[in-house]
Amino acid sequence: MSKIGKLPVLIPQDVTVSINDKSVTVNGPKGNLSFDFRPEIKVEVVENNVQVSRRGETKMAKSLHGLTRSIIANMVKGVTQGHEKVLEIIGVGYRAAKQGENLVLSVGYSHPVVVAPLNGIALDAKENKIIISGADKIVVGEMAARIRRIRPPEPYKGKGIKYIDEIVRRKAGKAAKTGGAA
Numbered sequence: 001m002s003k004i005g006k007l008p009v010l011i012p013q014d015v016t017v018s019i020n021d022k023s024v025t026v027n028g029p030k031g032n033l034s035f036d037f038r039p040e041i042k043v044e045v046v047e048n049n050v051q052v053s054r055r056g057e058t059k060m061a062k063s064l065h066g067l068t069r070s071i072i073a074n075m076v077k078g079v080t081q082g083h084e085k086v087l088e089i090i091g092v093g094y095r096a097a098k099q100g101e102n103l104v105l106s107v108g109y110s111h112p113v114v115v116a117p118l119n120g121i122a123l124d125a126k127e128n129k130i131i132i133s134g135a136d137k138i139v140v141g142e143m144a145a146r147i148r149r150i151r152p153p154e155p156y157k158g159k160g161i162k163y164i165d166e167i168v169r170r171k172a173g174k175a176a177k178t179g180g181a182a
């Protein structure tokens with residue numbers, strides 16, 4: 001039995017969970033999310049919890065059991081509290097500004113880079129930080145990855161866009177020439 005998959009997902013007061021043939025829909029104060037699960041998995045609402053179980057003991061069913069439960073738990077958390085990723089901009093002259101819904105990045109290119117948010121995502125820029133928030137954890141992570149990809153941190157000076165908890169491994173620069181016959 002999956003350690004994660006067997007745990008029930010608690011449904012808060014202001015959240016409704018409905019299950020159709022092969023999909024779960026979660027409605028809450030921050031939005032609506034839906035997920036299509038595989039036929040090897042069985043999802044049901046029991047009292048105030050969502051129970052995830054598998055229909056067989058195949059390798060695929062075992063691998064999907066905990067995954068499906070985690071996705072449903074993330075959906076419930078997303079429609080109640082929301083998900084957030086924070087990126088940090090490091091570099092002289094590197095900055096981000098909000099322009100309407102879009103984010104404008106000046107990160108060392110000859111032109112500013114305009115980033116439009118995906119559906120259901122809110123972008124915010126404060127000092128040297130970019131805050132990405134939304135109800136769907138997958139879309140929040142995808143938006144953060146797209147922004148980071150514009151200027152990933154480089155290993156010599158550490159300049160670029162990185163996750164707030166990311167550690168950039170630094171490399172030593174070119175060693176200065178030490179004497180010798182010329």
